[in-house]
Amino acid sequence: MQQIRRRLLKAIGSVIPLAAAAGAGLLRAGDAFAATWNKAGFDAKAAADALKSLGVTGAQPSKDIVLTTPDIAENGAQVPVTVTSKIPNTQSISIIVEKNPFPLSSTYDFSSGADGYVSTKLKLGQTSNVVAIVKADGKFFTATKEVKVTIGGCGG
Amino acid sequence: MSAVPLAVGFLIASLGALCGSSFINPALSAQPATARSAAPLELEKPASARPWQRYKVDSQGSSWPQTQWNNFTNLANAGVSPPMHAAPAFSLPVEGDAERGRLLAYDRARGGSCVVCHIMGKTTPAQPGNVGPDLSTVGATRDDQFLFNYVYDPRIYNAKSIMPPWGAFGVYRLDEVRDIVAFLKTLKEPYAITDKNENPNTRPAPVESRDNLEPTENPAMFGLDSGREVFTRKGANGKSCAACHSAPEIAFKTWAARMPRYEPRLQRVLGVEEFITRHARATTADEMLMQSNDNVALSIYLHNLANGAGISPDLSSAGARAALANGQTLMKRKVGQLNMACVDCHTREQHANKWVRGQYLVESKGTTAHFPTWRTSRGDIWDIRKRFQWCNVSVRANELPPDAKQYGDIELALAALNKGEKINSPGIRH
Numbered sequence: 001m002q003q004i005r006r007r008l009l010k011a012i013g014s015v016i017p018l019a020a021a022a023g024a025g026l027l028r029a030g031d032a033f034a035a036t037w038n039k040a041g042f043d044a045k046a047a048a049d050a051l052k053s054l055g056v057t058g059a060q061p062s063k064d065i066v067l068t069t070p071d072i073a074e075n076g077a078q079v080p081v082t083v084t085s086k087i088p089n090t091q092s093i094s095i096i097v098e099k100n101p102f103p104l105s106s107t108y109d110f111s112s113g114a115d116g117y118v119s120t121k122l123k124l125g126q127t128s129n130v131v132a133i134v135k136a137d138g139k140f141f142t143a144t145k146e147v148k149v150t151i152g153g154c155g156g
Numbered sequence: 157m158s159a160v161p162l163a164v165g166f167l168i169a170s171l172g173a174l175c176g177s178s179f180i181n182p183a184l185s186a187q188p189a190t191a192r193s194a195a196p197l198e199l200e201k202p203a204s205a206r207p208w209q210r211y212k213v214d215s216q217g218s219s220w221p222q223t224q225w226n227n228f229t230n231l232a233n234a235g236v237s238p239p240m241h242a243a244p245a246f247s248l249p250v251e252g253d254a255e256r257g258r259l260l261a262y263d264r265a266r267g268g269s270c271v272v273c274h275i276m277g278k279t280t281p282a283q284p285g286n287v288g289p290d291l292s293t294v295g296a297t298r299d300d301q302f303l304f305n306y307v308y309d310p311r312i313y314n315a316k317s318i319m320p321p322w323g324a325f326g327v328y329r330l331d332e333v334r335d336i337v338a339f340l341k342t343l344k345e346p347y348a349i350t351d352k353n354e355n356p357n358t359r360p361a362p363v364e365s366r367d368n369l370e371p372t373e374n375p376a377m378f379g380l381d382s383g384r385e386v387f388t389r390k391g392a393n394g395k396s397c398a399a400c401h402s403a404p405e406i407a408f409k410t411w412a413a414r415m416p417r418y419e420p421r422l423q424r425v426l427g428v429e430e431f432i433t434r435h436a437r438a439t440t441a442d443e444m445l446m447q448s449n450d451n452v453a454l455s456i457y458l459h460n461l462a463n464g465a466g467i468s469p470d471l472s473s474a475g476a477r478a479a480l481a482n483g484q485t486l487m488k489r490k491v492g493q494l495n496m497a498c499v500d501c502h503t504r505e506q507h508a509n510k511w512v513r514g515q516y517l518v519e520s521k522g523t524t525a526h527f528p529t530w531r532t533s534r535g536d537i538w539d540i541r542k543r544f545q546w547c548n549v550s551v552r553a554n555e556l557p558p559d560a561k562q563y564g565d566i567e568l569a570l571a572a573l574n575k576g577e578k579i580n581s582p583g584i585r586h
Binding site: 071072074075077078127148150151152153 | 282359360513
């Protein structure tokens with residue numbers, strides 16, 4: 001286990017100099033960190049406002065987005081969500097949890113040629129639709145799945 | 157002349173005794189493990205805090221109910237709960253406020269609510285349970301008298317019912333029982349739940365597939381690291397565990413799988429955690445009370461060293477067999493304001509493998525080998541005694557201190573039931 005952690009720390013360590021370099025202004029915004037913080041999106045309290053902040057218009061459901069979630073999440077605090085976009089030139093993946101107090105959970109930007117793949121854990125306040133929004137060649141595509149969050153019986 | 161053989165004999169006996177103990181230098185452990193030696197233990201003091209006080213919150217802030225249920229039976233005190241009695245006189249037809257009754261029936265804050273166990277017609281909220289029968293047509297099939305009595309105390313009609321005596325044990329006042337009956341009387345149409353994940357009769361049982369030994373997945377793995385540190389750290393008298401147990405990977409390969417065990421010096425069952433407290437006091441002079449961080453960490457480390465070993469409690473002594481029998485009896489004792497026994501929900505003869513609301517009731521077999529375990533719903537590492545305490549509190553019975561004899565007996569009974577299950581610790585569960 002210590003070995004695994006060491007590898008992990010090493011991996012994290014290799015990222016930190018990059019972040020430090022960016023923080024020190026050594027990298028121009030637009031190089032490694034193209035995205036600016038989407039304040040309006042992450043502060044939005046309704047899914048529609050979050051979508052607006054992303055500039056989503058005319059989004060089409062797509063079978064080329066594979067959204068993997070459990071059907072039933074025993075624990076809403078840690079719901080594993082994986083999004084794979086097979087759409088060519090995927091630029092970004094955003095994940096919205098419709099019923100969360102702040103529906104926009106995250107946005108991931110992909111530099112050209114990167115595989116459109118994200119695996120993360122999300123907090124779900126209650127049973128909700130989870131929506132993956134893929135931006136590719138300036139167009140938007142979506143995939144939606146309902147995740148039921150378990151309601152306890154005896155309390156644990 | 158006779159003094160020499162005697163001394164040699166004594167030496168052999170001592171060696172045999174030492175080697176019988178699994179946690180002594182492995183170079184000597186080629187001897188068959190026969191009579192277990194007496195590991196040094198402190199035998200006088202309690203192994204957990206006194207007076208015992210219930211946890212306020214778990215480490216990440218999940219709170220514990222603070223109510224005391226002194227008027228109800230628990231695992232230490234039998235015969236405290238009110239005796240069976242007839243419902244007080246009520247007038248027929250039963251009149252009440254059906255809408256208030258519906259809210260009570262669906263209210264999680266009171267008694268757990270009826271939908272925890274029943275489907276209740278078309279207004280049933282999300283994820284009903286199926287421990288009890290579907291009540292969607294109960295208003296068409298049962299009369300007022302039956303409904304009132306049954307909600308007041310189901311045992312009036314059905315001695316084997318596991319439903320709490322809502323009225324008799326004071327979870328609901330009589331006017332609330334009338335309201336609930338008024339609501340039940342409105343239930344007259346069958347209700348089919350078509351969503352298979354919503355219907356408790358078709359909902360798939362949860363499968364635990366997370367990698368419990370992956371530290372990025374299981375926060376209890378950090379407890380393993382700190383347990384290893386506690387093991388090698390010098391205690392109050394300058395000695396560490398490692399000073400005597402130089403090759404723990406070999407010495408403890410199966411040790412935790414053979415716990416808990418009956419300890420004749422205490423005349424009761426010792427689990428890993430209580431053993432740690434008492435053995436540390438007697439050897440390193442460290443004070444590691446049960447439920448302290450050090451104790452739980454060391455328990456994780458010692459269990460983890462036995463990963464893969466099949467649970468095999470020693471039931472050969474009369475003391476162990478008596479403790480086992482008592483543990484099995486305690487698992488059948490109805491406790492708390494909800495009047496429930498372990499076996500009511502966790503044996504397949506009763507209601508295991510059914511749903512209480514969205515929560516799945518597991519069988520007792522298969523539920524011990526992963527302790528101590530990370531509980532994602534609580535954000536805390538629980539040893540098995542803390543799990544017992546939570547079960548007690550959940551059915552509204554006062555919990556016992558973690559080193560209570562009764563918990564030892566139940567832990568032994570569970571170990572017997574889980575014989576052969578492979579230790580896999582630290583676990584991760586909902």
